[in-house]
Amino acid sequence: NAGVTQTPKFQVLKTGQSMTLQCAQDMNHEYMSWYRQDPGMGLRLIHYSVGAGITDQGEVPNGYNVSRSTTEDFPLRLLSAAPSQTSVYFCASSYSERPNYGYTFGSGTRLTVV
Amino acid sequence: SQKIEQNSEALNIQEGKTATLTCNYTNYSPAYLQWYRQDPGRGPVFLLLIRENEKEKRKERLKVTFDTTLKQSLFHITASQPADSATYLCALVPNSGYALNFGKGTSLLVTP
Numbered sequence: 001n002a003g004v005t006q007t008p009k010f011q012v013l014k015t016g017q018s019m020t021l022q023c024a025q026d027m028n029h030e031y032m033s034w035y036r037q038d039p040g041m042g043l044r045l046i047h048y049s050v051g052a053g054i055t056d057q058g059e060v061p062n063g064y065n066v067s068r069s070t071t072e073d074f075p076l077r078l079l080s081a082a083p084s085q086t087s088v089y090f091c092a093s094s095y096s097e098r099p100n101y102g103y104t105f106g107s108g109t110r111l112t113v114v
Numbered sequence: 115s116q117k118i119e120q121n122s123e124a125l126n127i128q129e130g131k132t133a134t135l136t137c138n139y140t141n142y143s144p145a146y147l148q149w150y151r152q153d154p155g156r157g158p159v160f161l162l163l164i165r166e167n168e169k170e171k172r173k174e175r176l177k178v179t180f181d182t183t184l185k186q187s188l189f190h191i192t193a194s195q196p197a198d199s200a201t202y203l204c205a206l207v208p209n210s211g212y213a214l215n216f217g218k219g220t221s222l223l224v225t226p
Binding site for chain 2: 004031033035040041042043044045048050058059090092097098100101102103104105106107108
């Protein structure tokens with residue numbers, strides 16, 4: 001059971017480039033979400049999805065797009081990378097948005113925008 | 115504004131003692147509260163969940179209390195070990211939604 005898999009683990013982008021952070025889970029979880037973690041800021045919610053075809057914005061959605069075409073995958077797209085998007089990105093999943101236990105997190109993608 | 119506050123200063127304790135971490139929240143009506151552990155370079159790992167109508171939850175050496183009057187949760191690790199050294203995150207889901215909102219975490223260092 002792989003859990004939540006994030007790729008790549010590390011990435012360096014130039015300002016203005018685009019890229020997609022991949023997130024896949026094999027637990028048949030309906031709820032998936034993306035967070036970014038910055039020093040002194042804690043984890044902040046970017047986007048989330050309560051099921052295939054349904055997405056919504058979190059606290060810091062600007063500059064990011066998501067889609068959910070399957071239950072397993074929830075990619076995060078940076079359309080035009082900016083240095084302010086330098087961060088560690090975590091994907092998390094759960095069987096529902098109000099689970100009886102916690103979320104399962106991936107191991108993260110460390111992104112640097114130069 | 116809504117806030118989830120955890121001790122910003124690191125907590126240093128001696129092995130064998132009980133570690134107590136605090137999570138205070140303002141302008142939230144939480145449906146439930148969760149605690150996670152995060153090690154450097156890793157994603158958070160779920161530890162315990164406590165609902166608004168529960169006062170206390172236990173799991174092995176871990177105990178969580180939840181006081182909705184004080185708007186506070188306490189997280190206890192008894193008989194602490196150096197392997198318990200990590201950052202501990204408090205998170206809650208409000209009654210009005212289902213986004214999991216995190217505090218900034220408290221770093222715990224257990225020394226032999």
